[in-house]
Amino acid sequence: MHHDVSEILVSxxxxxxxxxxxxxxxxxxxxxxxxxxxxxxxxxxxxxxxLARKIDLSVEIAYMSVSSYHGGITSSGxxxxxxxxxxxxxxxxVLIVEDIVDTGKTLDTIVKLFKHxxxxxxxxVTLLDKPEGRVVPFLPDYIxxxxxxxxxxxxxxxxxxxxxxxxxxxxLKPEVYTK
Ligand code: IMP
Numbered sequence: 001m002h003h004d005v006s007e008i009l010v011s012x013x014x015x016x017x018x019x020x021x022x023x024x025x026x027x028x029x030x031x032x033x034x035x036x037x038x039x040x041x042x043x044x045x046x047x048x049x050x051l052a053r054k055i056d057l058s059v060e061i062a063y064m065s066v067s068s069y070h071g072g073i074t075s076s077g078x079x080x081x082x083x084x085x086x087x088x089x090x091x092x093x094v095l096i097v098e099d100i101v102d103t104g105k106t107l108d109t110i111v112k113l114f115k116h117x118x119x120x121x122x123x124x125v126t127l128l129d130k131p132e133g134r135v136v137p138f139l140p141d142y143i144x145x146x147x148x149x150x151x152x153x154x155x156x157x158x159x160x161x162x163x164x165x166x167x168x169x170x171x172l173k174p175e176v177y178t179k
Contacts, residue, residue: 004173008168009150015127030055033093035094036060037052040099041066042156044063066080066106068105079110093123096110099156101140103134108138123141128145153170159176
């Protein structure tokens, strides 16, 4: 375990089981729907990559980069599009792939935007959900694992751009960000 991590919350084995479970469900729910998976960079990368390979359908994949954190551990709540989609959403069944839902502000904003752009349906699959962090009401359609209100890193999740390559999700020791 990395020396900046105090506890592993979701192990590599847990992540594999989550991807298999969600992939099976999405394969059923999106049959004949030609889904467009939209990954929110950068945190979605390992999850989207593992999950997409468990969806036994023809899918398309697009990426968008949004930011609401600016190097710290609390969301600024101000959602900015850093890189937009290169796909039309008109009449598409869109499945947004996210690493974690905390305040809910990012997804609340993006789901509304995608509906405004003409998507037929917009649903959200998230690896992690921190419901205690909610500031706006938001319920993801598919959840890998619900976790307590702690700052976590690994498997795509960062603190100041570090730790994304850890193969598990763990709690970051508070002394790392209070230094
Ligand atoms: P929300 O708008 O507050 O729901 O924020 C969602 C985004 O905040 C996620 O996509 C992450 O980039 C980031 N985030 C929220 N909680 C954590 C965490 O515990 N660790 C790392 N990033 C987080």
